[in-house]
Amino acid sequence: MLINHDFTRRVTVAKDDYHWVHSPQGGVDRVMLDRIGGEQARATSIVRYLPQTSFPQHVHPGGEEILVLDGQFSEGERDYPAGWYLRNPPGSSHQPHSVTGTLLFVKLGQMSGNERSPLRIDTRDAANWQKEDGIAICPLFESAQESVCLMRLTFGSLLIAPPLAGGAELLLMQGGLIEGNSVHAEGSWIRIPAGQRLVFMAEKHNTLLYLKKVYPGEMLEPEP
Template sequence: MLINHDFSRRVTIALDEYHWVRSPQGGVDRVMLDRIGGEQARATSIVRYLPQTSFPQHIHPAGEEILVLEGEFSEGEQNYPAGWYLRNPPGSLHQPNSTPGTLLFVKLGQMSDDEKRPLRINTRDTANWIEEKGSSVCQLFENDHESVCLMRLASGALLVTPLLLGGAEILIMQGCLIEGNSIHGEGSWIRIPAGQQMAFIAEKEHTLLYLKKGHLPLRQESQP
């Protein structure tokens, strides 16, 4: 399966453009933002668990990144309410479930082999945030391949970068971003290819973003 697999192309998907697809696992639906492969895929998705949903225990050979957007996500008996960020390294084993239901932003099969340790960050803990020029940043992860953070922007704040060597990816969790004559609202997912610039203005106070940079390949990938 190939969905938005050409990483040299910019992609923008607004909330009202979400196309929900049933997962083979009952009680789980997903919006496939980009995907290369079948059930063992390199994929970026919005995933929704209905209440009382459970997955069988399974391994992610190339890792999994999760941001809990709503509800509560669980691994075994460990619970992660909205705001938690998780990284499960390549080869890790888990048994995901949700009692009340949950909405997740999930990236599969995109980690480097040198990631060895699980990571858990509560982004609603104020101790994890740093003020930067009127806005604030919660740094989630950084290595030679990528940088991941949440950003909370004041109204009118600029999000501008020069040429992005490894591209960028944004999920607008709250608020809006203005780009030229366009307004990107809450729930919008934006993927900016390597070699392009990023220039946005926060329209609303406390605009909240997931931002990943440096991780996009320079060339189109093909299906394995």
């Protein structure tokens, strides 16, 4: 399966354009934002668990990155409410479930084989945030392959970056972003190819977004 697989092209998916499809696991639906492969894939998705839904224990050969957007996500006996960021390294396994139901942003098969340790960050904790040039930033992960963070902008704040060596990806979690004559609403996912710039302005106060910058050489292959 190939969905938005040409990484030389810019892609924008608005919340109004979400196309929900059932996964093989009952009670779990997803919006496929990009995908290379079948059920074992290099993929980026919005994933929705209905209440009282669980997955059997399984392994992710290429790792899994999860941002909890709403509800409560659980792994085994540990619970992660909205705002938690998780990275499960290549070869790790887990048994995910949700008692209350949850909405997740999930990236599969996109981690370097050098990642060895799981990562858990509570982005609701003020101690995890810092101010840079008037913008609040919560660093999530940094490596030779990628830089991941959350950013919180006030109305009129500018998010500008020079041409990107490996491209970038945005998920607008709250608020709005103005880009030229366009306004991106909450829920929008934007993938920006290498060589293009970031030029956005916050359209609302308390605009919150996930930002990943990738560097040349990032793994794009699907999981085996």
